Amino acid sequence: MNKIFVDACLGKETPYTPVWMMRQAGRYLPEYMATRAKAGDFLTLCHNPQMACEVTLQPVDIINVDAAILFSDILVVPNEMGMDLSFVKGEGPKFSHPIRSEADLERLIGGEEAANRLTYVYETIKLIKAKLSEDKALIGFTGSPWTLATYMIEGEGTKTYSICKKMIYSNPELLHKILAKVTEVVKLYMQKQIESGIDVVQIFDSWAAAIEPSKYDEFSWKYMVEIAEYLKEKYPQIPIIMFPKGVPAFLDKVYGNFDVFGVDWSTPMELAKEKLGDRYVLQGNMEPCRLYSKEATTEAVEDIQHVMQGKRHIFNLGHGILPDVLVENAKHFIQECHRVSKK
Numbered sequence: 001m002n003k004i005f006v007d008a009c010l011g012k013e014t015p016y017t018p019v020w021m022m023r024q025a026g027r028y029l030p031e032y033m034a035t036r037a038k039a040g041d042f043l044t045l046c047h048n049p050q051m052a053c054e055v056t057l058q059p060v061d062i063i064n065v066d067a068a069i070l071f072s073d074i075l076v077v078p079n080e081m082g083m084d085l086s087f088v089k090g091e092g093p094k095f096s097h098p099i100r101s102e103a104d105l106e107r108l109i110g111g112e113e114a115a116n117r118l119t120y121v122y123e124t125i126k127l128i129k130a131k132l133s134e135d136k137a138l139i140g141f142t143g144s145p146w147t148l149a150t151y152m153i154e155g156e157g158t159k160t161y162s163i164c165k166k167m168i169y170s171n172p173e174l175l176h177k178i179l180a181k182v183t184e185v186v187k188l189y190m191q192k193q194i195e196s197g198i199d200v201v202q203i204f205d206s207w208a209a210a211i212e213p214s215k216y217d218e219f220s221w222k223y224m225v226e227i228a229e230y231l232k233e234k235y236p237q238i239p240i241i242m243f244p245k246g247v248p249a250f251l252d253k254v255y256g257n258f259d260v261f262g263v264d265w266s267t268p269m270e271l272a273k274e275k276l277g278d279r280y281v282l283q284g285n286m287e288p289c290r291l292y293s294k295e296a297t298t299e300a301v302e303d304i305q306h307v308m309q310g311k312r313h314i315f316n317l318g319h320g321i322l323p324d325v326l327v328e329n330a331k332h333f334i335q336e337c338h339r340v341s342k343k
């Protein structure tokens, strides 16, 4: 059976424009909160294939998105490279021993050995694929090497990125070594996700905007392209979505062998279409806070549809859904995307 989402990623005509939401499996769903409570905490949930499968499928059943996204987190990769990870309530992720020197980097597990430690992710994918309806796609994902490195170097979320940006200007060799080691693991990790059954890959570069435009290719994009090209050579039929958040100044310079460009909410869809629409399918890009109002949601969906005209487009938010959005408003977004684009 054809998966509308996969067809749309490959630029084929579809009966309507498919839609999913970044962070669609999460705290705005009472069903998610119940499963997380059963698991005890977030990381235990990520490590338990049965429960991770359950929360992956919740948004498909409850709000009728066209694709499921694997429930996990980008930070399981550095965690399995040997970094001690915890999620502190109200503060987000923390690594107790950040990477600041060559010696720190050398202690990390690399390559195949690290990728092989992520067995619970591959198990989760197999369980999801056994249960997901055949017309829906499963998206696997990774953080970009740069976005992963920001957490590995800073040790936690940051507003300034000053420790990793200091490395850009004062020790770029070390930063490149860190990025290269992460890239090797991510390539094998995504290869194993594909072999376990995912239909589409998304690479999240959530903290792209921390890098000045003239340095963005050198410290982030080229590593994302390296991963995409490695996967495309082996699995040309698996679509790849690149999501660099907040880098409109880089639109003129985007290159690489991938299928879909994820447009964040700060980039006008018209601009993305003009610069990239001929070369890549575009995904996006409603401002996630519009979900607080049904009227504001309908207005944006109609505007985006007006620009894209149902061609070479996938509806999504321009970043993740927030935890206090009403489920019925999320449902309304999905319904509206389907309504305006039905042919």
Ligand code: CP3
Pocket: 021, 022, 023, 024, 025, 026, 027, 036, 042, 069, 070, 071, 072, 073, 074, 075, 092, 093, 141, 143, 157, 204, 206, 320
């Ligand atoms: O539904 C989905 O999108 C799939 C699951 C998913 C999660 N994290 C679950 C999660 C995905 C794709 C991610 C990716 C992720 N994780 C990113 C990139 C995407 C983005 O939003 O830009 C980043 C930067 C992270 C790192 C991370 N994980 C942070 C900063 C936090 C804490 C902040 C927060 O939102 O609470 C997490 C925790 C996290 N990852 C939660 C979920 C559902 C919340 C945990 C909980 O309290 O249950």
